[in-house]
Amino acid sequence: MDVGHYILDGNADAVEFCPHDSFHNVLAASTYVLQEGDPPSRSGCISLFDVDADAGRLELIQKMETAGIFDIKWSPGSPLLAQADADGYVRIHNLQASDSDGTETHGNCLTEVCGEHISSSMCLCIDWNPSSTSMTVGLSDGSVSIVSFQESQLTTLQEWKAHEFEVWAASFDIQQPMLVYTGSDDCKFSCWDLREDPSRLVFKNTKTHKMGICCIAKSPSDPNTLLTGCYDEHLRIWDVRSISKPVDEYSICLGGGVWRIKHHPSVAGLVLTACMHNGFAIVNFDGNQARVLERNETHGSLAYGADWQRGDVFVGGRRKSAAIATCSFYDRLLHVWTPKGDIFV
Amino acid sequence: MATSTEEKPQNPVSQVIQPTVDGGEDTKVSAVKENSPTSVFVNSEPIREEQVQNAVKFLSHPKVRGSPVLYRRSFLERKGLTKEEIDEAFRRVPDPAPDVSATQPVVSNQDGQPKSSSNVAQQSATQVVQPTPRGQFSRFHWSHALMAVGFLAISGAGTAVIFKNSVIPRLKSWIRKVVFEEEDEEGPLKKKLAKPSIAEEAASAAKAAAAAAADVARVSQEMLVTKSEEKRCFEELNNMLYAQVQEMKSMSTAIQKLEVGQRTNERIFVEERNDQRVSATSSRQPYANGKADTNLRSVRSLSPPVPVEPSVAPHPKSYMEIMSMIQRGEKPSNIREINDAPPNPNQPVSNPRITPRPKPWEVSQSQNSSTYTESNNGSSYEFQDNQLSGDNEVAWWQQKNVRITEIESGNDQKFGSSNVLSNERPVQRSWVPPQPPPVVMPEAAAAIRQPKKPAYLKEQMTDDQLLARSQDVTDELQKITKISESGGNVEVNGESSELYPTEVQKEENGLFQEA
Numbered sequence: 039m040d041v042g043h044y045i046l047d048g049n050a051d052a053v054e055f056c057p058h059d060s061f062h063n064v065l066a067a068s069t070y071v072l073q074e075g076d077p078p079s080r081s082g083c084i085s086l087f088d089v090d091a092d093a094g095r096l097e098l099i100q101k102m103e104t105a106g107i108f109d110i111k112w113s114p115g116s117p118l119l120a121q122a123d124a125d126g127y128v129r130i131h132n133l134q135a136s137d138s139d140g141t142e143t144h145g146n147c148l149t150e151v152c153g154e155h156i157s158s159s160m161c162l163c164i165d166w167n168p169s170s171t172s173m174t175v176g177l178s179d180g181s182v183s184i185v186s187f188q189e190s191q192l193t194t195l196q197e198w199k200a201h202e203f204e205v206w207a208a209s210f211d212i213q214q215p216m217l218v219y220t221g222s223d224d225c226k227f228s229c230w231d232l233r234e235d236p237s238r239l240v241f242k243n244t245k246t247h248k249m250g251i252c253c254i255a256k257s258p259s260d261p262n263t264l265l266t267g268c269y270d271e272h273l274r275i276w277d278v279r280s281i282s283k284p285v286d287e288y289s290i291c292l293g294g295g296v297w298r299i300k301h302h303p304s305v306a307g308l309v310l311t312a313c314m315h316n317g318f319a320i321v322n323f324d325g326n327q328a329r330v331l332e333r334n335e336t337h338g339s340l341a342y343g344a345d346w347q348r349g350d351v352f353v354g355g356r357r358k359s360a361a362i363a364t365c366s367f368y369d370r371l372l373h374v375w376t377p378k379g380d381i382f383v
Numbered sequence: 384m385a386t387s388t389e390e391k392p393q394n395p396v397s398q399v400i401q402p403t404v405d406g407g408e409d410t411k412v413s414a415v416k417e418n419s420p421t422s423v424f425v426n427s428e429p430i431r432e433e434q435v436q437n438a439v440k441f442l443s444h445p446k447v448r449g450s451p452v453l454y455r456r457s458f459l460e461r462k463g464l465t466k467e468e469i470d471e472a473f474r475r476v477p478d479p480a481p482d483v484s485a486t487q488p489v490v491s492n493q494d495g496q497p498k499s500s501s502n503v504a505q506q507s508a509t510q511v512v513q514p515t516p517r518g519q520f521s522r523f524h525w526s527h528a529l530m531a532v533g534f535l536a537i538s539g540a541g542t543a544v545i546f547k548n549s550v551i552p553r554l555k556s557w558i559r560k561v562v563f564e565e566e567d568e569e570g571p572l573k574k575k576l577a578k579p580s581i582a583e584e585a586a587s588a589a590k591a592a593a594a595a596a597a598d599v600a601r602v603s604q605e606m607l608v609t610k611s612e613e614k615r616c617f618e619e620l621n622n623m624l625y626a627q628v629q630e631m632k633s634m635s636t637a638i639q640k641l642e643v644g645q646r647t648n649e650r651i652f653v654e655e656r657n658d659q660r661v662s663a664t665s666s667r668q669p670y671a672n673g674k675a676d677t678n679l680r681s682v683r684s685l686s687p688p689v690p691v692e693p694s695v696a697p698h699p700k701s702y703m704e705i706m707s708m709i710q711r712g713e714k715p716s717n718i719r720e721i722n723d724a725p726p727n728p729n730q731p732v733s734n735p736r737i738t739p740r741p742k743p744w745e746v747s748q749s750q751n752s753s754t755y756t757e758s759n760n761g762s763s764y765e766f767q768d769n770q771l772s773g774d775n776e777v778a779w780w781q782q783k784n785v786r787i788t789e790i791e792s793g794n795d796q797k798f799g800s801s802n803v804l805s806n807e808r809p810v811q812r813s814w815v816p817p818q819p820p821p822v823v824m825p826e827a828a829a830a831i832r833q834p835k836k837p838a839y840l841k842e843q844m845t846d847d848q849l850l851a852r853s854q855d856v857t858d859e860l861q862k863i864t865k866i867s868e869s870g871g872n873v874e875v876n877g878e879s880s881e882l883y884p885t886e887v888q889k890e891e892n893g894l895f896q897e898a
Binding site (some may be wrong): 077136203223224225248249250269270 | 737740743
């Protein structure tokens with residue numbers, strides 16, 4: 039079912055629903071536009087939307103112009119939105135519900151809290167740790183940086199050269215927050231232990247991925263399962279119980295480079311993937327097998343951003359699937375929809 | 384005959400007796416002794432005449448005569464004769480020469496029994512013969528045993544061989560006969576045999592079919608392999624074509640620069656002559672330096688080394704005139720403003736003109752790597768190139784705010800390593816992954832003119848990778864064209880500048896059209 043469409047101002051690369059209880063209707067979308075020139079510059083904007091799946095409403099609340107954004111992430115703890123942009127900055131925005139007009143829905147707005155130039159290279163990906171105290175940032179020169187956010191201050195805790203090519207994926211292990219997984223265009227999938235300074239390499243897998251790694255997503259429900267997405271169009275399921283290295287249990291080819299993997303917030307074994315040339319796919323995986331439940335190929339361009347709306351609703355004893363937001367790059371399309379089939383079986 | 388026989392036994396007896404008894408002379412004595420003890424021992428037991436007679440006969444046997452006395456005695460003892468009887472028998476049996484006289488009366492006493500004694504001797508001889516062979520057998524026990532075993536083995540082997548060679552074939556032939564007879568008798572038997580043959584044929588046919596299927600599978604596999612090889616070749620071809628496209632791009636940019644350089648050179652040529660004249664005049668007054676002088680000098684030093692022919696130059700103003708003009712605040716007509724301010728450290732990095740760093744999974748192309756290394760080393764060749772191009776731009780458009788970015792970025796590396804330089808481009812590229820565009824197609828050329836409609840391309844292309852590649856192509860080509868155009872158009876103030884961008888553009892488009 040279609041909830042709404044929107045054409046954004048720039049090439050859309052990320053969409054994120056706010057995970058916080060009072061802001062389940064808030065959707066943030068980021069754009070990135072390369073302006074040729076001498077020198078070329080990158081600009082983008084963050085657009086804030088109000089989503090009501092039942093009413094079929096998708097409404098723009100706020101638009102904030104900024105540098106070209108590669109990734110945005112909501113903090114798991116407080117309604118903060120972190121942005122990683124092409125100028126090498128990390129900026130934090132605070133979402134507030136301001137009842138300026140007396141209407142709650144139109145009162146949400148983002149205000150920038152702080153920003154820090156953490157590197158001369160571009161910040162490609164960002165991920166909060168489970169306690170919302172720090173973020174890991176992947177940089178375009180192959181470095182990874184750990185930035186702490188405390189009392190509205192951003193400070194770089196660690197920075198080390200993790201890879202030789204751009205780091206497109208860096209994420210904390212949800213269940214073991216001292217571990218950070220990183221993936222890069224050098225086809226290496228590594229894990230780092232942050233308790234030491236400089237970080238200690240826990241494992242490095244160089245052989246499994248045939249092309250650059252785009253996304254690493256740890257399962258929130260299963261502490262042993264980790265998923266990676268790669269340019270070689272394979273979604274791989276890993277078991278991290280082995281001490282020295284994760285074991286690749288299964289891989290499924292999705293027909294397009296797997297750019298983003300989002301676990302369903304409450305249902306285990308269900309992920310939404312953005313598959314670049316091949317639209318979007320909802321994949322069900324269980325231990326050592328995976329299958330595609332539903333595909334969405336309505337977008338006409340590179341599929342980069344996807345996210346589940348939080349806060350499933352139970353109607354008549356059965357879970358009613360909440361909305362899914364997807365965006366594609368060149369056609370700047372933001373699409374909010376609900377899955378056609380029953381994906382919770 | 385009897386006497387002869389008796390004589391003969393006598394001889395061996397005597398011979399036998401002799402060794403047993405030491406000395407020849409003792410024989411008499413021993414015989415006498417033998418004779419005498421018999422009379423002494425008669426008292427213990429009665430002598431059985433029959434036994435004695437048998438013994439005599441035994442002892443009279445010629446064979447017995449040949450055997451040792453001990454054997455004879457032991458035999459007789461075994462027969463149950465007493466010692467007296469044995470001695471009596473020995474007494475009666477006639478001894479050879481010395482004992483003849485002694486034994487004759489004994490023998491003569493028993494004339495009736497010489498034959499019987501001989502008979503007895505013969506009988507006993509046979510009996511003796513048996514034990515002696517037995518005795519002898521007992522001596523040669525082991526060798527005999529071995530011989531027996533060997534004989535048995537050989538015989539067994541022989542029988543086995545014979546059996547094998549003769550008996551079994553016979554048996555077989557007999558069986559065949561029987562079978563043949565049965566065949567002849569019963570017709571269905573033939574059919575039964577034919578059926579197994581049919582079954583065999585069916586089995587062989589099945590085997591052949593399986594082999595054929597295996598062959599088919601193998602062939603199909605080979606076909607798949609060749610297909611994949613073809614695909615790979617195709618990909619390689621694509622990559623090579625892309626490399627060629629890159630080359631052509633670089634060539635086009637080089638040509639651009641050359642053209643630009645040429646045209647500016649012509650202008651500078653004219654200016655150069657004027658400057659040279661002025662400097663020639665100024666050299667006479669080397670220390671009368673003004674701003675003009677430094678400007679002129681700097682102009683002269685920075686301009687390319689073009690040979691000057693002062694013969695056809697317009698008449699320059701004298702040095703003093705120019706000095707006065709400048710002091711008044713006027714600018715002389717044919718000077719060129721050079722911005723020799725220090726470079727701006729905070730300016731952003733220029734757009735890299737090198738090809739992006741290839742990803743590990745991309746087939747590394749020699750051109751890419753070579754250009755990268757050249758730029759990386761900051762070779763003097765490129766430095767001069769930059770300098771020339773920068774200068775030409777400056778002279779051409781007469782701009783104050785020219786960003787000498789190309790030169791500075793080549794030298795300074797202020798903004799980090801060439802990683803940044805190169806990463807700008809790869810990031811742009813990798814943002815539109817995955818493969819570099821190898822194919823230069825008419826659709827790509829069309830897309831250049833319509834930059835933001837990649838959707839059309841999607842509809843036209845069938846292969847997903849081609850789609851990505853074509854989008855990459857369009858993006859890159861867009862960027863390149865825009866950059867070159869912007870490079871041509873930036874700070875468009877000079878009138879001459881308007882002439883060239885269009886030409887450049889035309890040339891570029893022409894290039895791409897050709898491609």
